[in-house]
Amino acid sequence: xxxxxxxxxxxxxxxxxxxxxxxxxxxxxxxxxxxxxxxxxxxxxxxxxxxxxxxxxxxxxxxxxxx
Amino acid sequence: xxxxxxxxxxxxxxxxxxxxxxxxxxxxxxxxxxxxxxxxxxxxxxxxxxxxxxxxxxxxxxxxxxxxxxxxxxxxxxxxxxxxxxxxxxxxxxxxxxxxxxxxxxxxxxxxxxxxxxxxxxxxxxxxxxxxxx
Numbered sequence: 001x002x003x004x005x006x007x008x009x010x011x012x013x014x015x016x017x018x019x020x021x022x023x024x025x026x027x028x029x030x031x032x033x034x035x036x037x038x039x040x041x042x043x044x045x046x047x048x049x050x051x052x053x054x055x056x057x058x059x060x061x062x063x064x065x066x067x
Numbered sequence: 068x069x070x071x072x073x074x075x076x077x078x079x080x081x082x083x084x085x086x087x088x089x090x091x092x093x094x095x096x097x098x099x100x101x102x103x104x105x106x107x108x109x110x111x112x113x114x115x116x117x118x119x120x121x122x123x124x125x126x127x128x129x130x131x132x133x134x135x136x137x138x139x140x141x142x143x144x145x146x147x148x149x150x151x152x153x154x155x156x157x158x159x160x161x162x163x164x165x166x167x168x169x170x171x172x173x174x175x176x177x178x179x180x181x182x183x184x185x186x187x188x189x190x191x192x193x194x195x196x197x198x199x200x201x
Binding site: 031032033034035036037038039041043045051054055056058059060061062063065066067 | 091092107111114115117118119121122125126129130134135136137138139140141142143144145146147148159161168
């Protein structure tokens with residue numbers, strides 16, 4: 001009985017950890033800047049890069065301005 | 068600029084917000100930042116256009132080799148900002164988080180195309196009047 005309970009608790013723990021991982025991953029994926037150039041090339045800047053920071057800040061200001 | 072451009076832009080924006088459930092607000096503006104149409108109040112529309120121009124300026128400085136940025140998306144946890152421009156005007160739109168990027172770009176380009184449509188010229192009859200003698 002105790003082994004069974006322990007197994008269920010372990011399973012619940014794994015499920016919670018997986019959910020937290022997915023949530024963190026999804027949240028992180030949202031923050032980025034994609035630039036598309038006239039010549040057809042594209043640059044993707046992810047959160048944490050020096051080039052992305054000012055554009056992300058400007059993007060947040062733009063979202064606030066449009067509320 | 069054509070006097071009918073703001074009318075066409077307003078119609079195009081109206082269609083855009085009807086078609087795209089993901090677009091929260093949008094503004095169509097000229098290269099100088101002049102607002103042709105917006106879904107927002109006038110002051111907020113002007114501010115959105117100004118910020119979108121700032122985004123385009125900042126984006127054009129990212130790549131060392133330069134090159135014009137003709138569309139961009141800034142994706143944040145609060146939502147996304149899209150800007151698309153052509154030779155005559157640009158459109159900026161805000162969406163909810165995690166939008167369908169390709170679909171939003173498609174809708175914005177369609178809106179820009181519609182905003183650029185000139186009114187059809189009035190039809191003039193080319194048929195010759197029947198002369199009395201004929």
